[in-house]
Amino acid sequence: MINDRLIDAGELPIAIRDFGGDHPPLLLLHGAGANLAHLTGLARALRPHHRVITLDLRGHGRSGDGAWTWDAGLGDLAAVTVQMELDRPPAVVGHSFGGMLATLWGQRHPESPGVVNLDGNPPPTRPGQLPGLDPEKATAELARLTATFDAMQAAIGHTFPTADLPDLVERQRAAARDAGANEKIWIEGFRRNVVSKDGKTTVRPDPATTATMRTLMNDIDLGPVYTTTPTPTLTVLATRNMPAQEPFADLYAAHRRHLLDEAEAAAKANPRLHYFSLENATHAMPLEQPDFLASLISDFLRGATRGA
Incomplete structure (x- = not known):
């Protein structure tokens, strides 16, 4: 059970x-x-x-x-x-x-x-963790990666109208199919992080939590x-x-x-x-x-x- x-x-x-x-x-x-x-x-x-x-x-x-x-x-x-x-x-x-x-x-x-x-x-986070890569290229690639993670972090936790949620769920269904994943599990995972209240919806974790966890990992x-x-x-x-x-x-x-x-x-x-x-x-x-x-x-x- x-x-x-x-x-x-x-x-x-x-x-x-x-x-x-x-x-x-x-x-x-x-x-x-x-x-x-x-x-x-x-x-x-x-x-x-x-x-x-x-x-x-x-x-x-x-x-x-x-x-x-x-x-x-x-x-x-x-x-x-x-x-x-x-x-x-x-x-x-x-x-x-x-x-x-x-x-x-x-x-x-x-x-x-x-x-x-x-x-x-x-x-x-540093060139020494990238053996075999030219140090100058490693530094440039790390800067580019950090910028990418910064952009991803900035996009997390935004609030949107709950009326937009069905369209977002359909996008998740398409993503599951593209990934060859179990669609039911994928959608449950998405919905489990969704919080809706007073006509507004956010997706967990919130920006502060995301930033803190990123720092811990780094x-x-x-x-x-x-x-x-x-x-x-x-x-x-x-x-x-x-x-x-x-x-x-x-x-x-x-x-x-x-x-x-x-x-x-x-x-x-x-x-x-x-x-x-x-x-x-x-x-x-x-x-x-x-x-x-x-x-x-x-x-x-x-x-x-x-x-x-």
Whole structure:
């Protein structure tokens, strides 16, 4: 039985979806700007082996608004774990921003059976993170990328007449078809972030939340976390660009080399850290390969438990 409910996290409610069952528990975390519905395909694929609990991060979906810090996000996960009265510590799996949060959870919670980070990596911010790219070109490309992200951020959170919502939903249906995604899941994900009141509609997260989360991602360095984490950790890396990344193809290819180098170095320094380059996968890997990822995640967590 799938159950939706709100968890009292103290300063705000956290919306969760519990897929039920008596298998080992697993918290599944979405990325910035998404919500729990976006991971439905992966959650379903994981359900035969885990009691999957997805949640809306603060400021997203049906969860409440609150200032974003890594500590606040980890506190929300702790509240979910306690109030769901799980019979054992959960594994934590996250995509993108959620993957970074999962990695930090593993650093602080050695009792966790394992964490998996699905391409949750800070964006490139300096030429040193772009090996093989000419430094002058790297600087120019980083400036161009920052400008693109600035423009995207400026477009987020605008209010529009609710009467325009049906047309926007149809555009989302077309986008789902173009992406080859499950249309029902895509639309639920879009609608879950929509808030309508007094004839006006906005799409969550709001501009302030988006700006704060972007700063958190830019500033974090996962290298030291990977080399010191006491929890079995798997980081899954993308191997190709999404269409939106193609204008920066050289930059992202160089950054993927950096991420692979970082993962290799961390794995040598810390036997609890493992990495996997997912063939023919973009950053949107949970939508592209949910069944394979579910198998990879379940196999890793079983192995981690046996190793313990």
